[in-house]
Amino acid sequence: MEVGAMVSLPEELQAREDAARRRVEELQAESAELALRLEKARGDLSRLEITRETVAQVLTELSAAEAEPDAAAGGVPEIDASSVPHGVGVMMVPPWREGLVVAVLPDIYRDIVEIIADAPGPVQAKQIVPRIGLPTTTGKIEGTRGKLKRLVERGWLDEDTPGHFTLARQGPGRDRPNSQ
Known part of the structure; x- marks a missing residue:
């Protein structure tokens, strides 16, 4: 602001309010964009979890079927806790x-x-x-x-x-x- 120029207090407050409003609108737009990206990332994560679980289940069932010939004949294979994988990445x-x-x-x-x-x-x-x-x-x-x-x-x-x-x-x- 120049030394001789006087800006009224209401004008200065209005200018600051306008700047704050623009910042709020910018942040709201960023927030909406982040919410969309988060929802997409959650969908990707969910699909990967389901895929991993399905693969682990199929592998467990296949190894159980190989270990017990009754399973192929229609019997229900017994699964004990030690035969089920409990490691990082397996859910x-x-x-x-x-x-x-x-x-x-x-x-x-x-x-x-x-x-x-x-x-x-x-x-x-x-x-x-x-x-x-x-x-x-x-x-x-x-x-x-x-x-x-x-x-x-x-x-x-x-x-x-x-x-x-x-x-x-x-x-x-x-x-x-x-x-x-």
């Missing part, structure tokens, strides 16, 4: 079937099933997150909800009311989930 949740024990699940899924088994009634994702040692942020709750949905799809849990999870009626057994 396999096998479909529940008679004789399958909670121990075959990856640690986080097993913890979720055990928490639900110990609960007096239906449980929501936001109630499970702190019990598995995660912060109760939206991202962690949504990630846990995805795991709960996967356990429902595979027959380990039921979701009679949206967002409320219980042990599956035909699943690992309401009275003895930790006994095997």
Whole structure:
């Protein structure tokens, strides 16, 4: 500002307000762009997780079928916890079937099933997150909800009311989930 020129206070405030408004609009546009990129990245991650789980499941089933000739003849192969891979990069949740024990699940899924088994009634994702040692942020709750949905799809849990999870009626057994 020049030494002799006087700008009125209302004009200066209006100029600052206009600059702040432009900055807010720029940040909102950046935020919208980031939200779109985040949603795409989440979709990519979900597809990769599902692909990895499917490949691990197929490999486990193939190796079980090779190890047990009864499986090819229509028998259900027994799978014990030591034969199921539990390593970095493996997050396999096998479909529940008679004789399958909670121990075959990856640690986080097993913890979720055990928490639900110990609960007096239906449980929501936001109630499970702190019990598995995660912060109760939206991202962690949504990630846990995805795991709960996967356990429902595979027959380990039921979701009679949206967002409320219980042990599956035909699943690992309401009275003895930790006994095997």
